[in-house]
Amino acid sequence: MDAGENKHFFILKPKTDWDWPSGQKFEDESGPVEKDIPQNRVFYVIATPNDNRDQFPSVDYWLDHWAWVEADSENPNFPINFSLRFSEALR
Amino acid sequence: MNIKEELSTWGLESSKKFVPVAYYDKFMDTIRIEFRDCSSWEKRVDECLTLIFDNFPENEGSQELCGLVIKGVGHLFGSLGLPDHGVIKVAELLDRVIKETYSDALSKKEVTRAFQVVETLDMQLDYNLKAA
Secondary structure (H helix, E strand, O other): OOOOOOOEEEEEOOOOEEEOOOOOOOOOOOOOEEEOOOOOEEEEEEEEEOOOOOOOOOOOEEEEEEEEEEEOOOOOOOEOOHHHHOOOOOO | OOHHHHHHHOOOOOOOOOOOEEEEEOOOOEEEEEOOOOOEEEEEOOOOEEEEEEOOOOOOOOOOEEEEEEEOHHHHHHHHOOOOOOEEEHHHHHHHHHHHHOHHHHHOHHHHHHHHHHHHHOOEEEOOOEOO
């Protein structure tokens, strides 16, 4: 298992989102459709720092997961309840 | 280059239609159960459970469930004596995990809804199907 404390969360507020028309992924050549970003959401990427530099010297992080989540009501550029969920802010 | 040509450069020309899927992600120590394939957002219920909703539901303003995530699987399954290999029914898995460990979550309407969807789909979790 590798789900310990050593995870970094990159928090983003992209200018746009992309989605496939329902049920049409890979069905034709139209591709995904650009959308406005979801309201009151931020995008985050969970990454694990590469601790195997000998084998993968050019890799900084392994990307584990990414998703939209609710934005914090007081700090809309951060995830909801971020102060309770993250131990340290790296800027 | 169109989308199919681009996919073929990644060896994905034989991509098939999405089907509901449940898999164990060992890097996140989570089980992800996905009913629909769409742009989505995640709502944390508690330290064990996250629900996934459609970002752009057909009925604007509604919350259309796309899936759910069970977290801390290694510890949780050990304490419940659940198997960590083979194939198990997702409905049975949720029944054990939620009812025996996180019964408080069942008071939330959206968690009950997730149960209903999973039972309808009769999904299985195959530990051999893992995230990349």
